[in-house]
Amino acid sequence: MIIVMYNRLPVYDIFFYKDNKMAGELIKWSDSYNLGLKEIDEQHEYLLVLMNKAWQSIINRSDINIILGLLEELERYTISHFIAEETFMQAAHFPDFPEHKQEHQKFVSYIIKEKERASQTGNISLDLMHFLRDWLVQHILVSDKSYVDYMEKMKSKETSLLGRFFKRLI
Numbered sequence: 001m002i003i004v005m006y007n008r009l010p011v012y013d014i015f016f017y018k019d020n021k022m023a024g025e026l027i028k029w030s031d032s033y034n035l036g037l038k039e040i041d042e043q044h045e046y047l048l049v050l051m052n053k054a055w056q057s058i059i060n061r062s063d064i065n066i067i068l069g070l071l072e073e074l075e076r077y078t079i080s081h082f083i084a085e086e087t088f089m090q091a092a093h094f095p096d097f098p099e100h101k102q103e104h105q106k107f108v109s110y111i112i113k114e115k116e117r118a119s120q121t122g123n124i125s126l127d128l129m130h131f132l133r134d135w136l137v138q139h140i141l142v143s144d145k146s147y148v149d150y151m152e153k154m155k156s157k158e159t160s161l162l163g164r165f166f167k168r169l170i
């Protein structure tokens with residue numbers, strides 16, 4: 001586990017992250033993350049933007065309160081996005097809705113727990129950001145893809161209606 005200390009950065013981290021290119025982005029948007037639903041894809045893309053912002057602030061050793069603020073922003077946007085997805089899935093009677101919702105809840109709890117831990121210790125684990133990135137990518141590619149496939153199967157993919165629905169919620 002790599003820990004960024006706020007009064008001094010371990011030598012290994014300085015060496016590893018001194019290359020700005022390496023430190024610049026935690027994750028890049030890939031076309032393979034596109035689910036084909038414009039509003040959801042845009043929300044996922046924005047989640048990556050927020051993760052990269054938090055990552056950069058950690059690497060740049062920003063003030064702990066700035067980092068906590070960015071994690072808070074990530075948490076808030078994630079919750080809005082999940083609520084939008086869940087409302088839609090429920091309305092469409094997606095059969096795996098309870099399991100999907102549980103995945104969302106676990107993710108939000110993890111962010112909240114880590115944020116609290118960071119505010120108490122003043123340290124942020126880079127592993128936290130790696131975990132959030134890996135979780136999100138996996139969730140998009142597997143769990144979200146499965147409800148999109150379901151919607152398509154049920155011929156519910158009416159993008160203008162869906163667009164209005166998500167814009168109202170976010």
Ligand SMILES: [Fe+2]
Nearest residue numbers: 085139143144
């Ligand atoms: Fe989801």
